Amino acid sequence: MxxxxxxxxxxxxxxxxxxxxxxxxxxxxxxxxxxxxxxxxxxxxxxxxxxxxxxxxxxxxxxxxxxxxxxxxxxxxxxxxxxxxxxxxxxxxxxxxxxxxxxxxxxxxxxxxxxxxxxxxxxxxxxxxxxxxxxxxxxxxxxxxxxxxxxxxxxxxxxxxxxxxxxxxxxxxxxxxxxxxxNPQLKAINSPEDPGWDVPPATVSELEGFFSHLEDTLAGIDFHRRDNPRQLMTRLRRLYQRARPDQMEVNILRGILTAVQKSASDPSAGVSSKKQDQTDV
Structure with a gap:
């Protein structure tokens, strides 16, 4: 049939x-x-x-x-x-x-x-x-x-x-x-600023909190040297600001940074053996 x-x-x-x-x-x-x-x-x-x-x-x-x-x-x-x-x-x-x-x-x-x-x-x-x-x-x-x-x-x-x-x-x-x-059928949805995106764009304050968290994490794992920063944080800032992340995406990124910091502070404990807090995505 x-x-x-x-x-x-x-x-x-x-x-x-x-x-x-x-x-x-x-x-x-x-x-x-x-x-x-x-x-x-x-x-x-x-x-x-x-x-x-x-x-x-x-x-x-x-x-x-x-x-x-x-x-x-x-x-x-x-x-x-x-x-x-x-x-x-x-x-x-x-x-x-x-x-x-x-x-x-x-x-x-x-x-x-x-x-x-x-x-x-x-x-x-x-x-x-x-x-x-x-x-x-x-x-x-x-x-x-x-x-x-x-x-x-x-x-x-x-x-x-x-x-x-x-x-x-x-x-x-x-x-x-x-x-x-x-007309929503004709308009592209490319970023959180566009109608139809599911989460509001991250605010300047939220992004600044992320950049501070990112710099601390990179310094903590010896990837970023504060005494010789070169252009690392400038280029990373340009990268993430170009991406225009929404609030949920910033929360996810900060959750990753937190996990990296925990792992770096206790190398003997693998991330997979820990109970991790997960953001509902």
Whole structure:
């Protein structure tokens, strides 16, 4: 039995007006993988042109909780039927054309998809696993999408190509939201100063306590000579201040220093034989 669908809001406005079209898919597992890629990015409108096998257990197994996308999928007999009610058709292609055609990167294509919100259906067409879209099929597309892969190994699995496009469509949507600059899905979390970090940043006082503790410990094990300090503590200060530790991290570091001091004062007692106080991390 296939896995039941996981809850989803399909939160993009593009969930319905963007139609992912797969041409004559040979391996039904790829259909399931595409459904998963679509649901990951909030899309849910899948159209299958003459799939070799669908529906089947393999496609649902590969969907991994995106079975609702497969349940909604429409199966048609031709590309004409798949795109007849669309106002924009974009086809993915890895090959150059003798006759130049409008070509976009996935990012630019996603931007154009966003421009069509409220104007009608947009189809993004993906080719067969072995040979992509035919020249005739590509000529039915207003625009070609080229994913700039490694030219020495340019072949993408169809589900990977769908994931790239669905990701770009989602990112375009998130960037277009009101107050997108504060959207937590777009903001990086790099340090305790960033929203979403679990522990507040260490204060200046806490860091100074750590530096004093560090200097005492290094002096106690004869690694640091106070009468000839050179630049050791300056460089260590620069290192730890560059790391921007949070309060828990400073507590952990000071716990390590305390253990080193205890071990240095009683070399005959191994740390492993002592009952150590541990900070809940």
């Amino acid at each position: 296939h896995k039941p669908a996981l809850p989803s809001t399909f939160d993009l406005p593009a969930r319905d007006y963007v139609r992912v079209v797969m041409m004559e898919t040979s391996h039904s597992g790829n259909i399931g993988a595409v459904a998963r890629a679509m649901k990951n990015m909030g899309l849910g409108n899948l159209c299958l042109v003459n799939p070799r096998a669908f529906p089947d257990e393999t496609s649902y197994a590969r969907a991994a909780g995106a079975s609702d996308v497969l349940d909604r999928a429409r199966v048609v007999s031709s590309l004409d039927e798949a795109i007849e009610d669309c106002v924009l058709v974009m086809g993915t292609s890895a090959r150059g054309r003798k006759v130049p055609w409008p070509v976009m990167s996935p990012t630019d294509a996603a931007r154009q998809v966003g421009d069509y919100h409220g104007k009608g259906e947009v189809a993004v067409v993906f080719g067969r696993e072995n040979n992509g879209l035919s020249n005739e099929e590509l000529q039915r597309c207003h625009v070609h999408i080229h994913i700039p892969t490694n030219p020495d190994y340019s072949s993408l699995n169809v589900a990977m190509a769908v994931q790239v496009m669905c990701y770009e469509i989602r990112m375009e949507y998130l960037r277009g939201l009101e107050n997108s600059d504060s």
